[in-house]
Amino acid sequence: MIPAPFDYHRPDTVEAAVKLIADLGDSARVIAGGHSLIPLMKMRMTDIAHLVDLQKIGALKGIAIDGGTVTIGAMTTQHELIGSAALGSAAPIIREAALQIADPQVRYVGTIGGNVANGDPGNDMPGVMQCLDATYHLRGPDGERTVKARDFYEAAYFTARADDEILTAVSFEVPVGGQAYVKQKRKTGDYATAAAAVIIAKSGGNCSAASIAMTNLSDTPVWCEAAGDALVGSSLGAADIDNAVDAMQAVINPQDDNKGPAAFKRHAAAVILRRAIERATSRA
Amino acid sequence: MSKMHIKLTVNGKPVELLAEPRELLIHVLREELSITGPHIGCETTHCGACTIDMDGRSIKSCTVFAAQANGANVTTIEGLGTPDGLHVLQTMFKEHHGLQCGFCTPGMITRAYRLLQENPDPTEEEVRFGMSGNLCRCTGYQNIVKAILAAAAELNAVKEAAQ
Ligand SMILES: Cc1cc2nc3c(=O)[nH]c(=O)nc-3n(C[C@H](O)[C@H](O)[C@H](O)COP(=O)(O)OP(=O)(O)OC[C@H]3O[C@@H](n4cnc5c(N)ncnc54)[C@H](O)[C@@H]3O)c2cc1C
Numbered sequence: 368m369i370p371a372p373f374d375y376h377r378p379d380t381v382e383a384a385v386k387l388i389a390d391l392g393d394s395a396r397v398i399a400g401g402h403s404l405i406p407l408m409k410m411r412m413t414d415i416a417h418l419v420d421l422q423k424i425g426a427l428k429g430i431a432i433d434g435g436t437v438t439i440g441a442m443t444t445q446h447e448l449i450g451s452a453a454l455g456s457a458a459p460i461i462r463e464a465a466l467q468i469a470d471p472q473v474r475y476v477g478t479i480g481g482n483v484a485n486g487d488p489g490n491d492m493p494g495v496m497q498c499l500d501a502t503y504h505l506r507g508p509d510g511e512r513t514v515k516a517r518d519f520y521e522a523a524y525f526t527a528r529a530d531d532e533i534l535t536a537v538s539f540e541v542p543v544g545g546q547a548y549v550k551q552k553r554k555t556g557d558y559a560t561a562a563a564a565v566i567i568a569k570s571g572g573n574c575s576a577a578s579i580a581m582t583n584l585s586d587t588p589v590w591c592e593a594a595g596d597a598l599v600g601s602s603l604g605a606a607d608i609d610n611a612v613d614a615m616q617a618v619i620n621p622q623d624d625n626k627g628p629a630a631f632k633r634h635a636a637a638v639i640l641r642r643a644i645e646r647a648t649s650r651a
Numbered sequence: 652m653s654k655m656h657i658k659l660t661v662n663g664k665p666v667e668l669l670a671e672p673r674e675l676l677i678h679v680l681r682e683e684l685s686i687t688g689p690h691i692g693c694e695t696t697h698c699g700a701c702t703i704d705m706d707g708r709s710i711k712s713c714t715v716f717a718a719q720a721n722g723a724n725v726t727t728i729e730g731l732g733t734p735d736g737l738h739v740l741q742t743m744f745k746e747h748h749g750l751q752c753g754f755c756t757p758g759m760i761t762r763a764y765r766l767l768q769e770n771p772d773p774t775e776e777e778v779r780f781g782m783s784g785n786l787c788r789c790t791g792y793q794n795i796v797k798a799i800l801a802a803a804a805e806l807n808a809v810k811e812a813a814q
């Protein structure tokens with residue numbers, strides 16, 4: 368399993384990396400942890416003449432919590448997300464999701480930037496980012512711009528990021544309420560059959576805000592606005608949760624594959640969403 | 652494409668070699684450096700037989716390019732113990748029958764080494780979770796878990812005695 372030949376570059380600043388990609392053109396690709404990209408390259412499913420490795424760019428690393436805003440550098444690994452006590456208290460859903468990604472070896476190298484930029488609907492962080500209403504920071508030859516996680520995903524492996532842009536960070540406001548990421552997978556280390564990211568805020572016994580996103584049940588992650596709306600103002604009773612599950616079913620579009628037929632995935636999605644709502648509520 | 656000049660520290664020794672950037676670290680270790688402890692089980696990032704320790708992290712060396720590893724500090728099973736001076740983990744795998752065919756063992760022990768560095772006194776559940784990137788087709792895992800817990804206890808006893 369040897370990939371096609373390529374030239375390797377290891378710039379040490381974001382500016383240098385952006386310039387390299389602009390100069391090298393289409394055939395250049397960024398590599399972060401490589402744990403989505405290298406498997407594809409081994410199967411020769413990509414056409415890459417230049418790899419631009421971001422590992423040496425210190426500015427892309429680290430977690431900052433400033434006032435109410437959390438900013439995570441793109442090259443922060445899943446292992447580092449799990450190990451950050453500050454992040455664990457500001458947004459425990461990230462730690463809960465990261466612990467369900469792959470296995471320890473993959474988490475030592477897989478990055479949050481790679482996970483959200485990749486565009487594979489199986490990745491877990493995009494749904495979490497949509498649930499948190501996160502912002503992605505992109506840097507290209509024309510400078511910086513931001514895109515909301517909820518607007519970023521167009522189809523499998525197609526995102527709002529232009530080929531000459533690097534994702535430098537994700538940021539979001541510290542969420543209010545209980546959070547949960549619940550994932551159904553066939554075995555340890557597998558991508559989700561169905562997963563749900565849920566945040567629920569309560570006030571006076573009723574739900575005051577809710578955000579719901581689903582993983583691997585369409586060709587993109589799906590933020591289910593109507594499912595959250597179905598809970599807001601309710602007492603989070605069984606009928607309210609049924610309404611949220613119905614609203615979620617209306618916007619997902621699972622396909623038959625080796626994880627099971629679409630009908631089974633819909634069943635799993637309902638079970639997982641109920642569990643995630645219950646868990647988030649118990650933590651709210 | 653031309654070869655790259657690559658420098659590594661492997662099991663404490665500096666090594667330099669020429670490799671194509673696309674060469675995988677596992678191939679460099681096994682074929683260029685004759686370090687055959689790390690095995691190739693799946694070559695698809697699933698089995699963990701190729702696990703090495705790189706800059707203080709457990710890494711599947713079938714999923715790292717030689718070019719990415721340039722400058723790294725690598726430890727393989729060869730660097731953990733010798734036939735005359737087994738690492739405690741190796742002794743405990745032997746005593747608790749933590750291996751049958753032995754194919755997964757170098758990866759298992761190298762991963763367990765890092766696990767115990769990070770968590771010297773793990774619970775059984777933490778061992779199972781921490782070892783979930785390594786597959787074994789023989790033992791059923793029970794004795795691997797026992798061996799790692801026994802090694803942790805032994806290492807902690809030695810540490811306590813020294814204090
Ligand atoms: C066995 C196995 C199981 C896995 N299971 C899961 C799982 O359950 N859930 C899950 O979410 N993931 C899973 N993964 C994927 C893993 O989490 C990847 O590490 C992650 O998806 C990509 O992160 P990376 O840093 O390795 O990115 P890379 O593989 O380096 O890059 C992925 C893609 O994103 C692009 N990219 C990377 N960083 C940037 C950036 N900063 N700016 C612009 N583009 C960028 C690359 O060009 C590439 O196209 C699994 C992987 C393996 C090998």
Ligand code: FES
Binds near residue numbers: 691693700701714
């Ligand atoms: S050979 Fe590397 S994970 Fe199996």
Ligand code: FES
Binds near residue numbers: 754
């Ligand atoms: S001992 Fe044979 S695969 Fe583990």
